[in-house]
Amino acid sequence: xxxxxxxxxxxxxxxxxxxxxxxxxxxxxxxxxxxxxxxxxxxxxxxxxxxxxxxxxxxxxxxxxxxxxxxxxxxxxxxxxxxxxxxxxxxxxxxxxxxxxxxxxxx
Numbered sequence: 068x069x070x071x072x073x074x075x076x077x078x079x080x081x082x083x084x085x086x087x088x089x090x091x092x093x094x095x096x097x098x099x100x101x102x103x104x105x106x107x108x109x110x111x112x113x114x115x116x117x118x119x120x121x122x123x124x125x126x127x128x129x130x131x132x133x134x135x136x137x138x139x140x141x142x143x144x145x146x147x148x149x150x151x152x153x154x155x156x157x158x159x160x161x162x163x164x165x166x167x168x169x170x171x172x173x174x
Contacts, residue, residue: 081162082162083162084163084165088166089166090170091169092171093170095171096174
C-alpha cells in the first residue's frame, strides 16, 4: 500500500472528524438553549397558575408534550436509516461519528 492511496482516506477521516466535532458542539448548545427556554415557559405557566392568573390543565400539557416528542422521534427514525450513509464511505462516517461524540462531550 503506497502513501498516495492513504491521503484521500486520511483527509476524509480528518475532515469528517472536524465537521463532526463542530456539529456535536452545536447540537449540545442548541439542546441546552431549548431546555432552558422550555423550562422557563413551564415555570412561568406554573407560577401564573399558582397566582391564579391562568388555569393550566397539566394532563393536556403532558399529552401535548408527549405528542411533540413522539413526532420528533419519528422524524429521526425516518432520516437515520443505514442506506443514507452507504454512499459516504466508512472513513468519513467513522470520523464524523467520533467527532460528534467528542463535540457533544466537550460542548
